[in-house]
Amino acid sequence: MKNPWARNPWFETVAEAQRRARKQLPKSVYAALVAGSEKGITTTDNIEAFSELGFAPHVAGLSAERDLTTSVMGQPLSFPVMISPTGVQAVHPDGEVAVARAAANRGIAMGLSSFASKSIEDVAAANPQTFFQMYWVGSRDDLLHRMERAKAAGAVGLIMTLDWSFSMGRDWGSPEIPEKMDLAAMVKFGPEGALRPKWLLEYAKRREIPDLTTPNLKPPAGTAPTFFGAYGQWMNTPLPTWDDIRWIREQWDGPFMLKGVMRVDDAKRAVDAGVTAISVSNHGGNNLDGTPAPIRALPAVADAVGDQIEVVLDGGVRRGGDVVKAVALGARAVMIGRAYLWGLAANGQAGVENVLDILRSGVDSAVMGLGKNSIGNITRDDVVMPPGFVRNLGVEQSGTASKAAAAGKAKPAGRRASRSS
Ligand SMILES: Cc1cc2nc3c(=O)[nH]c(=O)nc-3n(C[C@H](O)[C@H](O)[C@H](O)COP(=O)(O)O)c2cc1C
Numbered sequence: 001m002k003n004p005w006a007r008n009p010w011f012e013t014v015a016e017a018q019r020r021a022r023k024q025l026p027k028s029v030y031a032a033l034v035a036g037s038e039k040g041i042t043t044t045d046n047i048e049a050f051s052e053l054g055f056a057p058h059v060a061g062l063s064a065e066r067d068l069t070t071s072v073m074g075q076p077l078s079f080p081v082m083i084s085p086t087g088v089q090a091v092h093p094d095g096e097v098a099v100a101r102a103a104a105n106r107g108i109a110m111g112l113s114s115f116a117s118k119s120i121e122d123v124a125a126a127n128p129q130t131f132f133q134m135y136w137v138g139s140r141d142d143l144l145h146r147m148e149r150a151k152a153a154g155a156v157g158l159i160m161t162l163d164w165s166f167s168m169g170r171d172w173g174s175p176e177i178p179e180k181m182d183l184a185a186m187v188k189f190g191p192e193g194a195l196r197p198k199w200l201l202e203y204a205k206r207r208e209i210p211d212l213t214t215p216n217l218k219p220p221a222g223t224a225p226t227f228f229g230a231y232g233q234w235m236n237t238p239l240p241t242w243d244d245i246r247w248i249r250e251q252w253d254g255p256f257m258l259k260g261v262m263r264v265d266d267a268k269r270a271v272d273a274g275v276t277a278i279s280v281s282n283h284g285g286n287n288l289d290g291t292p293a294p295i296r297a298l299p300a301v302a303d304a305v306g307d308q309i310e311v312v313l314d315g316g317v318r319r320g321g322d323v324v325k326a327v328a329l330g331a332r333a334v335m336i337g338r339a340y341l342w343g344l345a346a347n348g349q350a351g352v353e354n355v356l357d358i359l360r361s362g363v364d365s366a367v368m369g370l371g372k373n374s375i376g377n378i379t380r381d382d383v384v385m386p387p388g389f390v391r392n393l394g395v396e397q398s399g400t401a402s403k404a405a406a407a408g409k410a411k412p413a414g415r416r417a418s419r420s421s
Contacts, residue, residue, distance in 0.1 A: 009347045014318045014339045014355060021091075021345035024199050026192040028175035029090055029210075033341050035286045037167045042293070043285030046316030049293035053325045054384035058371035066367045067374040068360070072310055072333050073157040073255030073276050075129045078107030079360045080327055080375055084279075084314045084335035085133035085159060087115030088227050090210035091345045093203050099340055100127035102352035106360070111159055111335060112216070114146060115230060119215040124154040131257070133159040136240040137217070137233055140247070145220055147252055157276070158252045160245070163260025163283045166235060180212055180226050202348070246273045259314075260287075262297045263394025267305045277310035277332075284315055284337045295326060296391040299380075302330025304395070320362015327375060328383045 011017050022030050036043035068079040083103050092098055096110075096118040103110045104127040111131045112123045124130045132150035134143065147158065178185035193200045203209060218224040225233070240248075249256050257277040258270045270278050280298050282291040294315040302311045313326045314335035326334045336359070343355035367375055370382045 009350065011346060011351075011354060012358070014342060014358060017339075017342035017346045017351060017355060020347075021342045024196055025091065025345050026189070026196045026199060028177060028189070028192060029199075030345075031173075031175035032089060032177060033091070033338060033345070035284065036170055036172075036289075037286055038169065038289035039171055040285070041289050042282055042287075042291050045293040045296075046282070046285050047293075047318065048316075049295045049389075050316055050319075050322045050325060052386055052389055053295070055321070055324075055366065055370060056382055056384055057369040062368050062371050063373035065373065066364055067376070068363055068367065070333055070375060072109065072312060073131065073257060075109045075131075075156060076107070077109060077333060079363050080323055080331075080333035081108055081317075081356065081359055081363075082131075082312070082333055082335045083108065083110045083340060084281075084284075084337040085111035085113035085116070085131075085161070086337055086341060087113045088117040088212055088214060089341065090117070090212065091341055092348050093206050093208050093210075094348060095344075096123050097126050098349040099344060099352050100124075100130065102340075102343075102349045102356060103127050104129070105353060106356040108356065109156075112155075114216045115214050115227060116216060117211055117213070120150050120153040120155060128154060128156070130155055131157040131159050131255075132216075133161055133259070135161055135164060135234060136244065137230065137237050142219070143248060144251060146216065147248075149216075151252075151254075157255035157257065159257045159259050159279075160248060161259040161283075162240070162245075163262070163281065163287050164234075165288055167287060167289065177227070178212065179228050199345075242269055242273060245270075249274050257312075261301065262291060262294065264300050264304045264392065265394035267301045267311075267394075271305050271308050275309055277312060278305070279312045279314050279335060280331070281314045281335075292391040292393070295322075295329060296389060297393050298326065298329045298331060299390050300392040300395050306330050317359075320359045320364070321366050323359060323363050324366040324370070324375070324378060325383055328378045328380055329385075330380075 070077050070080045096112055096116045100110045100123045109129040110127045111133050114134045120132055132155040212227050213224045214227055214230045215224045217230045255276040258275045259279040260281050261267050261270055261278040267278055280294045280301050294313045298313050310332045312333050313331040317334045317336050318339055323334050339355050340352050343351035372378055
């Protein structure tokens, strides 16, 4: 029997968006989004850890209206989700501009990667709530130039991502990605694209070919480097110290997030460096394999610094329920990566909006079922945490943070810190 929904572009879960992305994207593009590293321990744990947490719902006296709004780094969010920055992907010709428009239409903030395929000017024009993300690549002058350009383009915050240690190789194999899309690459990758006509058509309609340059890393004089050219420069850049982080934070006049913090001691150093926010994150499992899921590290980090800076989480979020679990354990909001990439691949801007709608309605259902009238009233008591769930990284085992986290101490979450620059 023919599937009556086969032509319906709408999908009901992120898992279905991923299935469609797999069908529609060339194999190597899909594999670049699956990413992960080494054995995939971390990518798996990021998702599985959410499944270990349960809810403790009420059945009567539920609130007819729920307030899902919050804010991060001074930006209002219609619900506690933001777009996490992801690098150049050739998922869709409109790329990050489509994502930014979808985010703007749904009232959420956009994080744009410095390795993205669209410029900060185009993305900030599509979503005025855009944060620009940088890695420590090049000289201090290079970094300053990128920040000044982002500021001039209207970026409302800076995200500095630190968790990258150049890990190589995956047991399931890494996709081959061309240096640039020249004739030789088109001949080589043509058959892959030809097997995915819908993806190819989107580019053909715009008379474009997938672009693998990084416009946001263009030096003041010269052309934008290719993805791999920029990656080479990054590998040759001396690694940043905490003094460097303090310095760069001082150079940015506005809200500043450090992304990739997993340890309590690092979170405290981030506070000392004057950041506005941190994201408890392991780069979606693409970095050091064996790092636990961020949701396991979150309680101790939130206990230690959640009253001084804003704490967000990213990694493994695929459902509205995951968002609420993160908020219950101390996050003010979450950032999503692959979830929106699957939506973008499945149905362009509308696909990203579809993903955001799924998450939003999942958040609303959970807040309703937990008997709360606001996301800000979610507490640790709302989730069921099995013994041994948390990982207290970088904290003295006798410290109060670890005791509180291990006990799953109930505490209002999500709206504690309000420092915004
Ligand atoms: C394909 C891909 C590219 C990424 N590129 C970047 C990047 O350029 N900058 C960055 O800070 N994080 C990058 N990340 C990490 C995401 O911002 C985010 O931390 C991660 O995807 C969250 O996990 P999730 O995909 O399970 O939601 C990337 C992640 C993926 C999957």
